[in-house]
Structures are given as structure tokens and as C-alpha cells.
Amino acid sequence: MIKKTTKDKKGTAKKVKSEIKVGVLGSGSFATAIVKMLVENCEVVNWCVRNEFVKGAIELRGHNPTYLTSVSFNLRSLNITTDINEMVAASDIVVLATPSIYLSDAMDRLTVDYRNKIFVSAIKGIVPKANDVVAHYLRNDFEIGFRNQAVIAGPCHAEEVGMERLSYLTIATVEEDVAKQLDQIFSSSFIKVNPSTDILGNEYSAILKNIYAIGAGIASGLGYGDNFIAVFVSNAIREMETFLEAIYEAPRDVNESAYLGDLLVTAYSLFSRNRNLGNLIGKGYTVKSAIQSMNMVAEGYYAAASVYATAKDKKIKTPIIDTIYNILYEEKSAENQFSKLTAKLN
Template sequence: MRLKTPDNLNEISVIGGGSWATALVKILTENSIHVNWYMRRSEQVRSINRDAVNPDYLSFLKLDNKKIYASDQLDEIVGRSKVVLFAVPSAHLHNVCAAIPKEDLAEKFVITAIKGTVGPDNLLPSSYLARYFELKDFQQAMIAGPCHAEEIARNKKTYMTLCSSNETFIGKISNWFASSYMQVKYSPDMVGVEYAAIYKNIVGIVCGMAEGLHYGDNFMAVLVSNAIDELGLLLRAVGTPDARLGSSAYLGDLLVTGYSAHSRNRAFGKYLGQGYSVFEARQLMGMVAEGYFATRGLMATVKRLGLNLPLLQTAYRVLYNHMAAVDEFKLLERNIR
């Protein structure tokens, strides 16, 4: 039986305590949506409830905690809302799901704001959640950028794409995220946009390596041009040939991740280009760069599909074969056009 979308949705459970989750909570509470917020660390919970500040991420941002119920009890938070939004790193999603009884999401709508593959089968986040909790397509949606959390926190104009096969559900939640600085669009291409969101983080790492190696703007433009071609090849191979690559959810998100100073993946790649080891770069970051995990997961998918994606291969060899970025870029120069 198809789950009916309620008419009076005004509450959501948000799972995750990072900067992206914090930015989303900001938007939601500004639109008078009550947020039940799961944060793993009790210190974060206390700070939100007492001071309306996430002490670990976007700590300059004052939230409206009159519209927030924060807790470190995951089962309690999941149980409080008909809509559950996952905004955790892809590498942590399995452990989070394992702590939620499968029946708890059976009659809920689930939104993902995760950009990476999950588990040994390298599944899309939505596919992993669907398999784990036996969700139907109409129960799921995802959020796509370009939406750097730091700019949302400062009310900088951007565009968000909400993806789902359930346009009715998206119609009822679009105003949760819309504001004077956030324009919301709808796309039915959930699979294509999820793959684009994963791939753009890898491109961010490669662009960062190029900066660390002192390549100039001209070469960076060549990298991004080739990245667009690679993304098109990938999306055709996974069955979304009609994706409008020039739209904000595809090209826009890729560009901002490759060029922006706010991009964690670019910063991570820059350290690698400067000669730091992968271990050292991860330590210097202090935050998760999703492209690190995404590279391994997407590489396995691309091998299965028989694709040749030089930018992805460069990232993989530097990250997982521990090759020097300077040597890999000499090879990359010969493999891009």
C-alpha cells in the first residue's frame, strides 16, 4: 500500500551534527519547521539546547533553538517525525542505520543529504537506505547543491535541487528550504544527481591537487572541461542519459567544489599536491572530505561498467596506491584533452 503524504508536515528529524546538517537546520528553523536533531556527541547537544550554537561546526552561527529539540538518543529522534533527513558522512551511514530498528522507518519519508557511496557494494546512499529499511522509491528524496554550508550560514544566494520520483512530496516540503537566499528546484533524476554529487567531490580533490602543484587557471579549466565529459560518460553508463549537465545540480555543484575556497575536497587535494601524504592530509583537514571515500567506491563501480575516467583514476592512484601527485599529473596531462 502506498504511503500517503500528510498534508500538515511541519516537523523533521535531522541525523548528523556536522556543518552541512547545521546549515540545513538553520534553513528549516528559519521557515518555522520544528527540528528534532540527533547529534552523536552530548557536548554538542548541550551547547545547542543551552546556547543555540554548534560548538564544532559553523560555531559563529546562532540558531533558533526554540524550534529545535536536540538529543544524542538516535531512536528517540527518529521516532519524533514523519520525515527523517540523513546528513552524515557516507562512511558513517552503515553504523547509523544499524542503530535504528528497521521497522522505525517503514512508514516515514526519508531525505538524504549525503555525497558518497556506501558499504562493500558501493551503493548510492538512497539505494543503501532503500535496501536496508525496505523503502519504496516514493518514500525517498535527496538534496543537491551547489550549497556550501558556510555560505548558507551567511545567507549567500544559492540554488538547491530536491530530487525524488514523488513530486507530490517535494511540493509539500519545497517551502521548508526556500528563502530570500535559497531558490529551490525539483528534479526527478535522483540517480543521476546522486552520482553527480559523488563525482564532483572527486573532481574537487583533483582540482586541489592541481593548485597544490602550482598549475594555473588555464590548466584548471582543462581539468574541469574533461570532468564534465567524464560525468556525462558516467551518467549515460548508469542509465541517466537525459541529464541536463549544464544545470546547477550537475555542473554548478561540480564547479563550486572544484573552485571554491570553502570546498573541503579541494583543500584536501591541495595538501596532497603540496607533497603531504594521505594520512597527513587527513590529519590536517580535521574534517571529513567525502571525496576520499567516494573515490574508492566510485572506482569499483567504474571498473564494473568498463569506463575510462582519467581524473578518477588519478585521484584513486594518489589516494589508494600512494603514488606521488606530481607523477600522476604528468600522466594525466597526456590523458586529457
């Protein structure tokens, strides 16, 4: 997409920022990365953060005090609040980037009119209150239809966005006008946007890859090498395809970056919190102690129980998900479970 430009007094080309009003809910690492993407293209970003401490720290020092602390913001580009209603009222597009376990607490406080807003989910987990994906939660609990929704998928680690390393976003929406607006506000010199219409497929794949990344981490912690993990990941993408086809049939190619690419980076990258959680478990930490040792939410843990139940209900064969569920929730030995899994992979 060609960006509009103007020239300053010296005749130098200068990009004109979008007047689209955008808000972000959340103050974790990915929320902070999203704000960084948006301030490249938007005059002001309405940022709803967790509490007054975070708000005050950003307003005082120009950066998030806890996540991606090296990313500095021009405060003139931010309207920071702790009130979701203030943020939503001031925005035409609302990006949801809080961990899934906290989303319903925030949305339950929503009282302003949101009927004409576009809600973009950057959440890669199951909403516990609904035991469902964000797209269904927004539709069923808030009557926000798919035409007013979009989903952000990777591969796109927040840490690399903070360093302005070239990253790719897949943004899924069924409305062409919405797709154009989102491309306009997210694309930059370090962010490339790929369009998609597979809202549910992108959302489910983002959830599944977190579960598989826990498995890759467990394998690494147990001492399995690169050869096995490569086989594990290749089986995982095939299992993901089987799951997606059973849940929601749509024209899709799981070899595209939103599916396979996101799985690869989450399974292999040292930035991956889900891989790191699995690695601790593989090294002998209990699940509880591994979770407590992390300062960020590993979405794959919370999603594993729901996805496992869905697979059983739909009679989908998911040996990898079954293995990870047994380790996380049935307290079965990681070593024994992976020993059994090796016989099922090819």
C-alpha cells in the same frame, strides 16, 4: 512557490511556519546548515546530534560548538536529542546529513517504525558497509523505496548558507507531493529550490564532483594555473556525463547547476574540503597526513575507491578518476600522474 502569510496585530505580513514534522541526523557543517534552512519554515526541527556534549553545548549557547559556530538558533525551534529513534518517531521527513562513513552505525540503531517516513539524503558519499550510494543502501537494507526518498544536491556550501548568501538546492524525488513538501520547508529568502526526478544521477554526481575537486586541489598544489584547471574541470564534466549514462540512463542535462554548478563550486571554492585535501597532497603531504590535518570528512577520498572499481567493472573510460585513485590509493606520485594526465585532456 507562494508562502502562506498572516498578519500580526500591527497589520504586518508574517509568514506562517509549516506544521510538517522534520528531523535531521548529523551535527557537522552541512547538517547545521540544513537545520538553519529548516528553522526558517518549520515550527520545530527534531535534531539528532552526535553526542551529549554537542547537545548540551547547543542547549546552553544556542549554536553548534564545532561547526558553523556563528549560526545562532532559537532553542524554541529545536528539539535536540542523541537518539535516532526519538528523532525519527517525531518526524514525518528525515534528513540524513551525517558523513557516509558514519551512516550505517546510526541506521543500525533504528528500531521504530519508519515505513511511512520520507528519507532525504544530503550525503555526498558512498556507504562503506554497502559499498553503494545511499539511495540503494536505504532500498536494499531498509526497504525504503524511491517513492519515499529524496536527494539534496548543490551547489550549496554550508558556510555560505550560514552567512545567508543566496544559494541553490536541487532536490530530486519521483513523487510530486514530496517535491512540494520539500520546497515548502527548504525555500527561503536565501535558499532557492530547483526540482528534479533524477535521484541516482544527482546522488552520483554529488559523489563524483568531490573526487574531481580533490584533483583540482592537487593540480593547484602542484602549481598548475587557472588555465589548466579550467581544462581539467571541463574534461571532468564530460567524464561525469559518461559515467552517469553508463550507470543510470535518464533525461538529464549535466550543464544544470546540480551537476556542473556543484562541480564548479567544489573544484574552485576555498570552502571545499575536498579541494583543500587535494591541495595539501599536491603540496607534498602524504595522503594520510593530509587527511589527519583536516577536522572535517572529505567524502571524495572514501568514494574514490568504490567509483574507480565501478568504472572498471562497467568498462567506463575515466582517466581523471583513474589518476586520482592512483594518487590516493596506489601511492603514486601526484606530479607524475598529472604529467601523464595532461596528455589525455583537451
